[in-house]
Amino acid sequence: MHDLKALRADPAAFDAALARRGLDPVAERLVTEDEQRRAALAELQQAQAQRKTIAREIGQAKRQGEDTSEIEARGAALRDQIAQLETRANEIQKRITDVLQVLPNQVDASVPDGKDEADNVVIHQRGDVPSFSFTPKQHFELGEQLGLMDFAAAGKIAGSRFVMLRGALARLERALGQFMLDTHTGEFGYQETTVPLLVNDGAMYGTDKLPKFAEDSFHTDDGRWLIPTGEVPLTASVMGEIMAADQLPLRLTTLSTCFRSEAGSAGRDVRGMLRQHQFTKCELVSVVTPEESEAEHERMTRAAETVLERLGIPFRRMLLCAGDTGFGAAKTFDLEAWIPGQDTWREVSSCSNTKAFQARRMNARYRAEKGPAFVHTLNGSGLAVGRVLIALMENYQTEDGKIIIPDVLRPYMGGLEHIG
Template sequence: MHDIRAVRTDPAGFDASLVRRGLPPVSVSILERDMVRRTAQTALQEKQARRNALSKEIGQGRRAGADTGELEAEATALRSEIEALETRAANLDTAIRQALEVLPNTLDDVVPDGPDETANVMLSQHGARRNFAFTPRQHFDLGEALGMMDFATAAKLAGARFTILQGALARMERALGQFMLDLHTQQHGYTEMIVPSLVNAAAVYGTGSLPKFEEDLFKTTDGRYLIPTAEVPLSNTVAGEILPEKRLPIRLTALTDCYRSEAGSAGRDTRGMLRQHQFRKVELVSIIHPDHSAGEHERMTRAAEMVLEQLGLPYRRMLLSSGDTGFAAARTHDLEVWLPGQQMWREISSCSNTRDFQARRMNARFRGGSDGKTVAFVHTLNGSGVAVGRALIAVMENYQQADGSITVPDALRLYMGGLERITVV
């Protein structure tokens, strides 16, 4: 959510950020409504002041035995005028809020301009891509040949974009999640949480999915939503709170199922488990003092990178362009892992700094400053640490052998009872 004062202070800068995202400028229309609202608010305050003054005059007149009929008639008329102005001011407040709440976050100056992912900038690359002595296969061919990845039965049960894993592949997915949680809690200082998979509309609004992206969500008949990521419940743990500054930073992580309708993805990644309605992800959320959010963004990105490094997976860090940066983010790093079966780099983690954009929607603040009394919005960051299903895909494709077996990475063997290779049973 944007602060209307920021639009008033720098309307040209506000519009420029929207234009960088391919959106039209809106400051003129918003500020026109804001001026009407402020005029109505001023008139309301003047009439309220007159009402208070009349109340005193009427009281004094009655005590003196004077005729207060004319004053009382004015007070009665004022009551109707005040009610009308209150309704008008409230309606204008709602209209301005509705106009602002569908606008994306202001972009960081370092974000490169561009219409989409083609303008993303590679910041670094880690790990050498393996040279195969055979043509590497994609994960779905490997999984089906092993008899451990079943798309047909999943489709019979739930439709397209679902997968059943079994045997050693199911255990490897579980191992990946546990490995990531242990890494983030033991080495990176995150606190593990188990959170609801169903949340209310206020929580989804707080992180930015409502009202603009409701079609991407699964909604229950009682008005709750299945979480698209644990970012939603983790971030909203501080909604409506004023935290003491000493509690910051707060770093939270959770392994959850995530649910997405994949609206607008028809025809994309229809084979395999790259783009699913239900998948697992380890989420990282940081709630930070504004002075430290830029440094926290780097810290969070490195935490996600260490997952890939310990798994021995080649990856690269990308800075997303203006046209590819998500709605709530001011700046985003994507980590892309190399998939030899596809011969492509694919996103496996996004780490975003939303600054105070989500905090304003959640009304999440802290009290600090030199006097200990200053109240300001926190900054929030979120990132994948990482997507478990995509990590499974990456391990399968990068560790595949010519006979179709999968070598288990060293980092996972403890979690898999010492198993070194997945083969057809």
């Protein structure tokens, strides 16, 4: 959510920030609406004061045995006026909120201009892209050839965009998740957390998933939501809190199943595991003071990069341009792994600083020197397990269809050196 006070102070700057995302100006309309709301509230305050005066007059007249009908008539008219003013103020506030809650966060000044992913900037690349003496297979070709990746069985029981992993491949997915958790908790100070996979409207709204992205998530009959990412329960755990400054930074991680409807993705990545309705992800969330958020963003991204480096998977860090930066983010680094079977880079992590955008929506604050202030929240994939499994399978494949297990994962695989 946006700071209406800051918008009033500099409407031109607010519209300029929207323009960087390719959006039309709205500041003038919002300022006008807000002036009308404030005028209605001022009238309401005056009417409420008059109502107190009339109440005293009625009490005094009754004590003196005087007729109160005329005063009570004025009081009744005033009650009607107050009700009308409250309705008017609430209607205007709703119109303002309806606009503000679907406007994206303002991008940071360091974010480059641009319309889409073609304008994103490569910050650095780590690891050498492998050279094969044969044509590398895609992950689903390898998995089905091994008999360990079953899309047909998953489709029979759940429909498209699901998969069943079996045997050593299922264990490899589990090993990846455990390795990620162990790295982030043991080396980077994130607290391991088991989270609910179902959350309420407040958690979804506070983490900017509602109302704009309702169609991207699964909604249950009892009014809850299957989490689209572990970010939602982790970040929303501080919803409505006022934390002590010494509680920050708060760093949380979870390895959870996530669910996405993939609305609007028909025809994209139909084959394989790249775009699934259900997937596993290791999520990182940080809650910090505003002064710490920029450094925390770099720290979080490095934690995610460390996992890829130790797995020996080539990757590059991308700084997303203004037009490609996500709704709630002020600045985002994507980590893209090399996928030999597709001969391209694919995102396996997105690390974002939302600054105070989510904190305003969920009223999450800390005790600053001058009083309660909004925290800054950050989130990142540390990493998307299924997509890293794809990258591992394709980068570590052999000509005869085996998959070599990276050294760091072998202790999690009972010493197994390869699959196949």
